[in-house]
Amino acid sequence: MTLELDLRPVLITAAEIRLTLLAVAFVIGTAAASSLVSLPESVRLIVLFVHLGSLVVGFGAVLSIDWYGLLWLRGRATLSDMINHAHRATTLTWCGLIGLCLSGMLLSPDLNSPLTLIKIGAVAGAAAVGVCALAAGRRLRSWRDNPPRQVMIFGLVLAGASQVFWWTAVVIGFLAREAR
Numbered sequence: 692m693t694l695e696l697d698l699r700p701v702l703i704t705a706a707e708i709r710l711t712l713l714a715v716a717f718v719i720g721t722a723a724a725s726s727l728v729s730l731p732e733s734v735r736l737i738v739l740f741v742h743l744g745s746l747v748v749g750f751g752a753v754l755s756i757d758w759y760g761l762l763w764l765r766g767r768a769t770l771s772d773m774i775n776h777a778h779r780a781t782t783l784t785w786c787g788l789i790g791l792c793l794s795g796m797l798l799s800p801d802l803n804s805p806l807t808l809i810k811i812g813a814v815a816g817a818a819a820v821g822v823c824a825l826a827a828g829r830r831l832r833s834w835r836d837n838p839p840r841q842v843m844i845f846g847l848v849l850a851g852a853s854q855v856f857w858w859t860a861v862v863i864g865f866l867a868r869e870a871r
């Protein structure tokens with residue numbers, strides 16, 4: 692049995708690819724720049740608080756968007772409800788992610804640790820998926836309440852990948868703290 696999918700409705704534009712690369716470069720750049728910064732222990736606690744605050748804002752926004760997605764799949768919200776919510780929560784997602792990267796940079800991550808590198812990879816993945824989700828949102832908007840199957844599958848794959856990346860970063864952040 693062969694599964695043929697017409698991927699034209701979900702094709703990503705050149706501008707979106709550039710934005711994705713920019714987001715990934717920002718995550719890697721802040722991580723690399725962390726070796727140039729070192730904070731006194733007293734300030735570190737405040738920065739850790741900012742890190743966790745950004746986590747609540749960013750991941751909270753992502754969870755709320757995915758929750759709307761589930762409500763839509765179960766027929767308890769319309770596609771417009773979901774897209775409008777995702778559109779409004781986007782600023783919170785990016786503020787959270789940028790806050791996590793900037794505060795994480797000041798927390799002196801151990802760049803020799805494989806777990807830290809996996810975490811940075813996961814954050815870069817979450818940022819890339821975030822840009823693709825913006826693109827998917829734009830496509831979904833044009834299909835009103837009846838999008839083609841490919842667009843729905845693309846949305847589901849993005850939501851699943853985003854959850855995996857965010858939870859990986861959360862678990863590794865927690866483990867690094869416990870190991871300290």
Ligand code: HEM
Pocket residue numbers: 718721722725739742743746791792794795796798799800801811814817857860861862863864865867868869871
């Ligand atoms: C999606 C993005 C991220 C999430 C969800 C996340 C999550 C976490 C969590 C849950 C903690 C544990 C805090 C605690 O238990 O008190 C933590 C700590 C930390 N995170 Fe992140 N983080 C993210 C991004 C980053 C980035 C981009 C960096 C570095 C560039 C970074 C570096 C650190 C460091 C150095 C710590 C402190 C670990 C320690 O105390 O040794 N994080 N993070």
